[in-house]
Amino acid sequence: MRLYDIVVVLSPEVAPDQATALVDGFKKILADDGAQMKIEEIWGRRRLAYPIAKRREGVYYYWQFEAKAETVAELERKLRLSDDVLRHLAVRADEELKRSVKLKKKREAKAAAKPKKTPAEPASEPAEPAEG
Amino acid sequence: MRRDFKKDKKAGNRKKFFVRRRKACKFCVEKIEYVDWKDVKTLQGFIPERGKILPRRISGVCSLHQRKLQTAIKRARAIALLPYATD
Numbered sequence: 001m002r003l004y005d006i007v008v009v010l011s012p013e014v015a016p017d018q019a020t021a022l023v024d025g026f027k028k029i030l031a032d033d034g035a036q037m038k039i040e041e042i043w044g045r046r047r048l049a050y051p052i053a054k055r056r057e058g059v060y061y062y063w064q065f066e067a068k069a070e071t072v073a074e075l076e077r078k079l080r081l082s083d084d085v086l087r088h089l090a091v092r093a094d095e096e097l098k099r100s101v102k103l104k105k106k107r108e109a110k111a112a113a114k115p116k117k118t119p120a121e122p123a124s125e126p127a128e129p130a131e132g
Numbered sequence: 133m134r135r136d137f138k139k140d141k142k143a144g145n146r147k148k149f150f151v152r153r154r155k156a157c158k159f160c161v162e163k164i165e166y167v168d169w170k171d172v173k174t175l176q177g178f179i180p181e182r183g184k185i186l187p188r189r190i191s192g193v194c195s196l197h198q199r200k201l202q203t204a205i206k207r208a209r210a211i212a213l214l215p216y217a218t219d
Contacts, residue, residue, distance in 0.1 A: 007170070007211050048212040058212060062170065089211045091169070100165035107163070 001066045003038070003094035008079060009058040009087040012045060022084060023061060029075050035067030052086045064093060155192025159201075167200040169207035175214060178205065183218040 008026070010019055030037065043060035052058070072090055079088040158177075159167060168174070178186040178193075178201060185205055188198040208214040 005170070009211055046213075049209070049215040050212055052212060060211075087211045089207060091207065096166055103165045 001036075001068060002092055003064065003066050003097065004072055004090055005093045006063050006065075006072075006075075006090040007088065008061045008063075008085060009048075009052075010061065011053070011055060011084045011086055012057040012059055013055070014059070014084045019059060019084075022082065026075060026078065027063075029078060030063075030065055030067055030071060033068065033071040033074070035065050035071050037063060037065045039064035048086075055086065058086050157192060157194040157197055159197040160194055164197075167197060167204040169204040170213075172208060172213050175201070175205055175208055179214060181218065183215040 008023075010022070014022065027037070039062070041062040043062060045057055046060050048056055048058050076088065076090055079085050158164075178191060180186055185202060188195065191198075193201060205214060209216050
């Protein structure tokens with residue numbers, strides 16, 4: 001099981017109830033294969049940075065889930081087949097996550113080590129014997 | 133006379149120099165390890181009008197984060213969050 005980030009861009013012409021049915025269908029592929037949904041967000045209607053298939057807007061969905069590679073491959077195949085999906089992007093998130101945790105730990109260790117390096121206290125000079 | 137000329141030149145040279153502030157990597161300062169390709173607001177700061185990726189010689193981003201930023205921007209472009217080019 002690996003952690004994946006996926007963004008699906010739906011055509012804005014799809015009716016809302018039709019869109020939810022479509023999205024539920026995609027989610028079912030994941031659920032049936034034992035994937036675990038972690039984050040589910042609907043970004044909603046957004047202006048596209050450039051026109052895709054003569055459309056200037058898209059409806060964005062974002063999910064983060066844990067799934068097997070085959071499950072994701074199947075989901076991507078279905079996404080490509082659907083005409084209502086303008087774009088999709090599936091990216092592995094676990095590797096980056098692991099790296100960032102590691103880096104964070106490294107920095108914390110570094111920060112913890114630093115204050116120990118306070119300059120050694122100057123040796124107290126022997127008091128000069130008072131003359132007289 | 134010669135001396136004066138030299139002096140003037142020196143003074144002129146001095147004027148040309150100005151203190152350049154050292155640019156700091158935004159991601160290092162804010163301690164962001166993971167440059168998120170979904171975070172359009174942050175990425176947009178590294179996209180000038182033309183839609184190109186801002187070189188790090190301008191932005192001051194360190195090489196490690198520039199590489200991460202680069203992939204993040206490219207991913208964002210793939211799903212039309214950011215433009216490939218604008219005019």
